[in-house]
Amino acid sequence: MKIAILGFGTVGSGVYEIAKTLKNIEVKKVLEKDLMSKINIATNNYDEIINDKEIELIVECMGGLHPAYEFIMKAIQNKKSVVSANKAVIAKYLDEFLKTAKENNVEFCFEASVGGGIPCLAGIQKIHRIENIDKFYGIFNGTSNFILDNMYRFENEFFTSLKTAQKLGYAEADPSADIDGYDVTNKVIISFTLAYDGFIKNEFPCFTMKNITKEDILYFKKQSFVAKYIGEATTKGNEYEASVMLNLFPINALEANVLGNYNIITVQSHTMGEVKFYGQGAGKLPTANAIIQDILDIQAKISFNPISIEKKYTYSSNLFKHKYVIRSNEELKGNFERIDRDGNNFYHYTKEIIQADLLKLVEEKDYLVVKLNEY
Amino acid sequence: MKIAILGFGTVGSGVYEIAKTLKNIEVKKVLEKDLMSKINIATNNYDEIINDKEIELIVECMGGLHPAYEFIMKAIQNKKSVVSANKAVIAKYLDEFLKTAKENNVEFCFEASVGGGIPCLAGIQKIHRIENIDKFYGIFNGTSNFILDNMYRFENEFFTSLKTAQKLGYAEADPSADIDGYDVTNKVIISFTLAYDGFIKNEFPCFTMKNITKEDILYFKKQSFVAKYIGEATTKGNEYEASVMLNLFPINALEANVLGNYNIITVQSHTMGEVKFYGQGAGKLPTANAIIQDILDIQAKISFNPISIEKKYTYSSNLFKHKYVIRSNEELKGNFERIDRDGNNFYHYTKEIIQADLLKLVEEKDYLVVKLNEY
Numbered sequence: 001m002k003i004a005i006l007g008f009g010t011v012g013s014g015v016y017e018i019a020k021t022l023k024n025i026e027v028k029k030v031l032e033k034d035l036m037s038k039i040n041i042a043t044n045n046y047d048e049i050i051n052d053k054e055i056e057l058i059v060e061c062m063g064g065l066h067p068a069y070e071f072i073m074k075a076i077q078n079k080k081s082v083v084s085a086n087k088a089v090i091a092k093y094l095d096e097f098l099k100t101a102k103e104n105n106v107e108f109c110f111e112a113s114v115g116g117g118i119p120c121l122a123g124i125q126k127i128h129r130i131e132n133i134d135k136f137y138g139i140f141n142g143t144s145n146f147i148l149d150n151m152y153r154f155e156n157e158f159f160t161s162l163k164t165a166q167k168l169g170y171a172e173a174d175p176s177a178d179i180d181g182y183d184v185t186n187k188v189i190i191s192f193t194l195a196y197d198g199f200i201k202n203e204f205p206c207f208t209m210k211n212i213t214k215e216d217i218l219y220f221k222k223q224s225f226v227a228k229y230i231g232e233a234t235t236k237g238n239e240y241e242a243s244v245m246l247n248l249f250p251i252n253a254l255e256a257n258v259l260g261n262y263n264i265i266t267v268q269s270h271t272m273g274e275v276k277f278y279g280q281g282a283g284k285l286p287t288a289n290a291i292i293q294d295i296l297d298i299q300a301k302i303s304f305n306p307i308s309i310e311k312k313y314t315y316s317s318n319l320f321k322h323k324y325v326i327r328s329n330e331e332l333k334g335n336f337e338r339i340d341r342d343g344n345n346f347y348h349y350t351k352e353i354i355q356a357d358l359l360k361l362v363e364e365k366d367y368l369v370v371k372l373n374e375y
Numbered sequence: 376m377k378i379a380i381l382g383f384g385t386v387g388s389g390v391y392e393i394a395k396t397l398k399n400i401e402v403k404k405v406l407e408k409d410l411m412s413k414i415n416i417a418t419n420n421y422d423e424i425i426n427d428k429e430i431e432l433i434v435e436c437m438g439g440l441h442p443a444y445e446f447i448m449k450a451i452q453n454k455k456s457v458v459s460a461n462k463a464v465i466a467k468y469l470d471e472f473l474k475t476a477k478e479n480n481v482e483f484c485f486e487a488s489v490g491g492g493i494p495c496l497a498g499i500q501k502i503h504r505i506e507n508i509d510k511f512y513g514i515f516n517g518t519s520n521f522i523l524d525n526m527y528r529f530e531n532e533f534f535t536s537l538k539t540a541q542k543l544g545y546a547e548a549d550p551s552a553d554i555d556g557y558d559v560t561n562k563v564i565i566s567f568t569l570a571y572d573g574f575i576k577n578e579f580p581c582f583t584m585k586n587i588t589k590e591d592i593l594y595f596k597k598q599s600f601v602a603k604y605i606g607e608a609t610t611k612g613n614e615y616e617a618s619v620m621l622n623l624f625p626i627n628a629l630e631a632n633v634l635g636n637y638n639i640i641t642v643q644s645h646t647m648g649e650v651k652f653y654g655q656g657a658g659k660l661p662t663a664n665a666i667i668q669d670i671l672d673i674q675a676k677i678s679f680n681p682i683s684i685e686k687k688y689t690y691s692s693n694l695f696k697h698k699y700v701i702r703s704n705e706e707l708k709g710n711f712e713r714i715d716r717d718g719n720n721f722y723h724y725t726k727e728i729i730q731a732d733l734l735k736l737v738e739e740k741d742y743l744v745v746k747l748n749e750y
Contacts, residue, residue, distance in 0.1 A: 018505065018646060117647045119494075119501060126494060130393065130667055252632050254653065259627065271393060271660035272492045278629065278651035285646035292505055302677045 001299050003057045004029040004049040006071055008037045011085055011112075012061035014288030025295060028055055031071075046071060050078050057298060059291055060084040069093055076100045076108065083294040085112035085287050088177075091186035095199045095309050109294035114140065114187045117286025118279040119293070120265040124194045125304040127269050133195040134268045137232030140187040142261030142281045143171045143178035144209050144229040148217075149259050152226060157214045170261045181206040181244040184231040188242055192233050195267070196240070198311035204233075204242035205317075205355060207369050212246060216327060216368055219342045220248060226256035227370055239316040241355065246370040248325065254278075317356035324350045324358055327368040334361060376674050378432045379404040379424040381446055383412045386460055386487075387436035389663030400670060403430055421446060425453050432673060434666055435459040444468055451475045451483065458669040460487035460662050466561035470574045470684050484669035489515065489562045492661025493654040494668070495640040499569045500679040502644050508570040509643045512607030515562040517636030517656045518546045518553035519584050519604040523592075524634050527601060532589045545636045556581040556619040559606040563617055567608050570642070571615070573686035579608075579617035580692075580730060582744050587621060591702060591743055594717045595623060601631035602745055614691040616730065621745040623700065629653075692734065696727035701736060702743040709736060 001024060005012045008030050016039075019025045029049045032042045049055055058075040060082060062068045068089045075082050077100065084090060090097070090113050101108040111121045120138075127133060139145050143165055150161035162179070165171035177183045185206050192200050209229045220227055225248040233242035249256040254276060258264045263281030268274050280286040297303070326332065326348040331339060338349040349372070350358070362369055376399060380387045383405050391414075394400045404424045407417045424430055433450040435457060437443045443464045450457050452475065459465060465472070465488050476483040486496045495513075502508060514520050518540055525536035537554070540546035552558045560581050567575050584604045595602055600623040608617035624631040629651060633639045638656030643649050655661040672678070701707065701723045706714060715722040724747070725733070737744055 014646075022505070118650060119498060122501075123494060126497075126668060127664075129671060130397070130664060252634065254629055254632055257627050257629055257632050271389075271664045273655050273661065274653075275493060276651075276653035278649075278653065280648050286648065289502075289505060289646045293501060296504060296679075300678070302679070303675070304671075304677070 001056055001295070002026050002028045002054045003059060003295065004031065004052070004055045005059045005061060006031040007060070007062035008032045008039075008042065009061065009063075010284045011287045011291070012059070013037070014284035015059055015061065015291050018285070018288050018292050022292070024299060025292070028052065046074070050074060055080060057081040057083065057295060059295070060086055062086065063088070065089050065092065072097060073100060076104055076106055079104050079106055081107040081109070081298050083109045083112075083291050083298070085110070085291055087113040087183065087186040087190060091189040091202070094190065094193055098307055098309060107298045109298060110190065111294050112287045112290035114190050115263050115265055115277065115279070116281040116283060117289045118263060118265065118277045118281060119290070120267075120277040121191065121194055122304065123275060123277050124191060124267055127267055127272055127275065128195060129305040131269050131271055134270065135232065135234040136191055136195055136265065136267050137230055138265035139228055139255060139258050139263050140184045140231045140265065140281065141178055141229060142263055143175060145258060145263070146170045146261040147179070148209070148212070148227060148229060151212070151214060151217045152221065155214060155218065158210060158212060179210045180208045181229075184229065184244045188231040188233050188244060192240070192242070193309060194307060195233070196235055196311060196313065197308040198313045199309040200240060200242070200313055200315070203315050205359065206244040207246065209246050211366060211368050215343055215345060219340075219345065219347065224251050225249065226251055226253075228255050228258070230255075230371070234320070235313060236319050238311070238313055239319055240313040241316060241319040243355070243371070246368070247373050248370050249373070317359065318354040321352035321354055323352055323372040325370045325372055326350065326362060328365070332361070376431055376670070377401050377403040377429045378434060378670065379406065379427070379430045380434045380436060381406040382435070382437035383407045383414075383417065384436065384438075385659045386662045386666070387434070388412070389659035390434055390436065390666050393660070393663050393667050397667070399674060400667070403427065421449070425449060430455060432456045432458065432670060434670070435461055437461065438463070440464050440467065447472060448475060451479050451481055454479050454481055456482040456484070456673050458484045458487075458666050458673070460485070460666055462488040462558065462561040462565060466564040466577070469565065469568055473682055473684060482673045484673060485565065486669050487662045487665035489565050490638050490640055490652065490654070491656040491658060492664045493638060493640065493652045493656060494665070495642075495652040496566065496569055497679065498650060498652050499566060499642055502642055502647055502650065503570060504680040506644050506646055509645065510607065510609040511566055511570055511640065511642050512605055513640035514603055514630060514633050514638050515559045515606045515640065515656065516553055516604060517638055518550060520633060520638070521545045521636040522554070523584070523587070523602060523604060526587070526589060526592045527596065530589060530593065533585060533587060554585045555583045556604075559604065559619045563606040563608050563619060567615070567617070568684060569682060570608070571610050571686065571688065572683040573688045574684040575615060575617070575688055575690065578690050580620065580734065581618070582620040584621050586741060586743050590718055590720060594715075594720065594722065599626050600624065601626055603630050603633070605630075605746070609695070610688060611694050613686070613688055614694055615688040616691060616694040618730070618746070621743070622748050623745050624748070692731035693729040696729055698727055698747040699725045699733055700745045700747055701725065703740070707736070
């Protein structure tokens with residue numbers, strides 16, 4: 001199969017590198033704005049790729065919303081299958097991409113967009129072809145996990161750990177997508193579609209993780225808890241609940257022991273109980289591997305479950321009750337189960353409350369909010 | 376697709392239960408020696424199933440070597456695909472089953488035989504279609520993990536924990552397959568075939584885990600280590616190394632935090648690094664789920680990688696060096712890195728040595744042998 005790669009950065013060059021080792025995939029063209037790589041198949045003219053009838057499949061590794069959206073749509077409309085790792089554009093336009101791909105009788109695949117090389121979307125699809133999924137949750141972002149793990153193990157301040165992550169290439173110069181939760185939000189939206197056959201919008205609570213301090217980490221450590229940044233979703237009838245926020249895990253939970261920039265994603269269902277997928281959620285070769293897996297599936301016509309977006313779900317903030325811990329530097333009024341003072345911090349343990357009540361409690365305040373979960 | 380189930384015990388009845396919820400699978404016959412279940416499709420005459428042209432696929436859930444072997448061969452020779460969870464018969468006859476299935480143009484699938492419901496064999500196959508697998512290792516047996524976890528957390532003696540496992544249905548009256556390592560050995564042999572395209576024999580070291588004591592567990596705990604029962608394999612050219620034995624993990628390793636009867640299986644490769652699959656490695660519904668997954672794959676003609684047994688591997692006891700800890704109640708002579716005395720026990724820490732040297736050190740003695748691994 002002849003393919004083209006759009007973008008020749010970290011992931012694009014990784015796809016090129018792995019494809020070279022395989023007999024059945026030939027990279028015929030690479031789209032590169034600045035032609036920096038000097039490889040002889042590079043072009044900066046997308047039409048050259050679109051008009052090449054031999055190119056059956058296009059790998060989009062440009063990132064960002066535009067022109068990624070336009071390039072993906074143009075490829076699909078020209079009857080080329082598309083494989084993408086670009087969670088931002090997929091979380092925004094997945095419905096349109098799937099619909100257009102179906103109309104044009106080609107595939108749109110995106111395993112690499114969630115969990116990098118970890119086969120978690122395939123895992124969700126496989127379970128879902130047999131039964132309904134009760135819930136999924138996990139550490140979907142390596143950068144924020146690196147920071148939390150570094151703070152926990154070396155008792156560093158947030159910005160010290162962030163700088164270490166940046167120095168090691170695990171965090172970008174502008175880290176907001178990773179630490180403010182946009183990246184995890186996108187991955188929850190994408191996973192949700194495969195788990196529940198519906199396309200949801202970015203309308204569920206997302207709390208940043210950047211206001212956690214060394215003092216918080218040490219206080220939780222004393223309580224035998226480890227804070228991890230978790231995305232999750234579940235449904236009840238036609239309503240869904242989802243969130244992106246810090247969660248506390250007991251020190252012997254698997255999640256508590258996911259170190260460095262690794263990811264772990266859990267899928268819960270009736271017959272399987274909890275299945276967890278662990279591995280490198282980002283990086284050149286793991287992400288490229290997932291893209292190649294999609295290409296091989298398209299070649300071999302492997303499809304576990306046709307992806308559907310037919311079900312309509314409404315976000316509800318009163319579906320399920322959970323316990324939370326709210327940290328502020330003053331004692332809050334309210335019906336709490338327990339309030340701990342540690343230095344200048346007050347840790348308020350809520351009773352089991354619905355998301356709507358949590359949101360009322362914290363409003364626009366800069367409190368730290370963590371879920372005390374029952375996993 | 377019309378199918379038959381051989382055996383209506385825990386797993387067989389689980390397959391029946393899940394199949395009833397699916398449109399595309401109809402259980403037409405159940406083979407049951409004693410017709411105890413009273414379901415109206417039960418028969419005790421296998422020929423009734425073999426001669427039924429409508430039955431395209433047979434699920435073997437009888438366990439044991441015979442007549443499972445004969446029944447599987449007869450099904451394949453009569454052009455029926457077979458799905459089995461019976462690791463004993465598969466580890467012994469996989470080469471013959473695969474060869475005969477190929478000759479008869481039908482499938483032989485066995486995801487459920489390793490890791491129960493965990494999609495780890497599919498995971499190995501997916502990675503292997505892109506690249507060579509460097510190594511696999513894991514907690515492949517829920518019974519032994521339940522015992523080790525119970526000993527560790529509740530500081531129980533081995534037999535107390537074994538009895539608890541038996542009471543809860545996690546261990547059989549005769550637990551030797553689980554605690555002496557035959558079960559894990561079978562799973563290593565089966566996983567090896569998918570990872571390395573070769574069929575190996577039961578000829579690599581297998582140490583029982585039943586000689587670990589409460590004192591050992593407490594001593595290792597003081598060193599911040601957790602003992603887990605691990606199966607693993609790797610290759611170098613046409614030689615392979617494998618083992619089934621207790622391994623020590625640091626307390627913050629994921630393996631150290633796999634509680635109860637759960638399994639975790641790790642696959643290592645160049646582009647992916649470590650990918651781990653975690654879940655229930657046994658039990659009625661998880662195992663049945665994996666069987667149904669195989670049936671759906673056969674129906675949809677999904678195959679990641681044709682299974683090959685063409686490569687020939689020889690077991691070698693001098694491929695790689697590892698560190699081990701040997702516990703005895705007397706001080707052993709030898710060139711050890713360190714010897715700890717704890718109560719009446721002597722813990723001997725070896726230098727990095729090859730398997731052959733380990734085997735020489737412990738010979739037929741009833742020492743506890745654990746691997747101090749570098750994971």
